Amino acid sequence: NGLPTLFCAPIGHRQERGDYQESWQPARISDKDLFEAQDMAEKVTEALGGAGLFGVEFFLADDGVYFSELSPRPHDTGMVTLAGTQNFNEFELHLRAILSLPIVEITLEKKGASAVILAAENSNHPTYAGIDTVAALPKTDFRIFGKPTSRPYRRMGVVLTSDTLDTSIEEVVERAKTAAQLVTINS
Known part of the structure; x- marks a missing residue:
């Protein structure tokens, strides 16, 4: 399609029971591993074609990065961008891409974090x-998903935290996790 592939700062996440629990941006990754991941992601998404946001997931190992999966849409781990971590959140990026609006x-x-x-x-x-x-x-927001039913471990919403770029990412993640535990779902 001739349009460039753009990358956001890397997003890290933790899973439990196969489901996302927290994500943070930026994730710590070496320049070498980041280049390798971006190179692989660009090859895969360009081969698929189309326009929009692609969430490309990798495992980070001592000997490099390994492709895990691709989501051709906004993804739950990218909800961290709703904390204002970047100039456009994942939903804005997706809409701009599919509507052919510029993303310079x-x-x-x-820095930001999300916790379910x-x-x-x-x-x-x-x-x-x-x-x-x-x-x-302070520096905290939330989204409730509006699901009509609940069950144990069902993700019902997300808490978002943010802070300046000189704040430690661990501190931002811990604030998100602590805040998420303040919300209880009652039957």
Whole structure:
């Protein structure tokens, strides 16, 4: 299609039971591994064609990077971009690409993290407690997914935290995890 492949700052994430639990941006990765991952991602996405956001996941090992999977759409691990980590979040990037609107560059604006809000039990009419507490925290936001039912370990929302580029990413991730645990889903 002749359009360039653009990359955001790398996003790291942790999974449990096969599901995303936290993500953070930027992820620590060597220049060599980042170049290798971007080279592989560009080859795969250009071979697939089309326009839009592609979430390309890699495993980072001591001897390099290994392709894991590709999502041809915004992905839950990329919700960290809703914390304002970059000039366009993943949904804005996807829309701009499919609508052929310009994306001159993607710039990292601040560090950010996301952590899921998990349900603990089954419910046909879940309600939420603790949202007001999370809403009052500095540099913290949240999204509730509006799912009509809950079950143990179902992702019902996400907490987003951010801070300046000189803040440690571990601190930003820990704030997101702590804030997510303040929200409970009741039946």
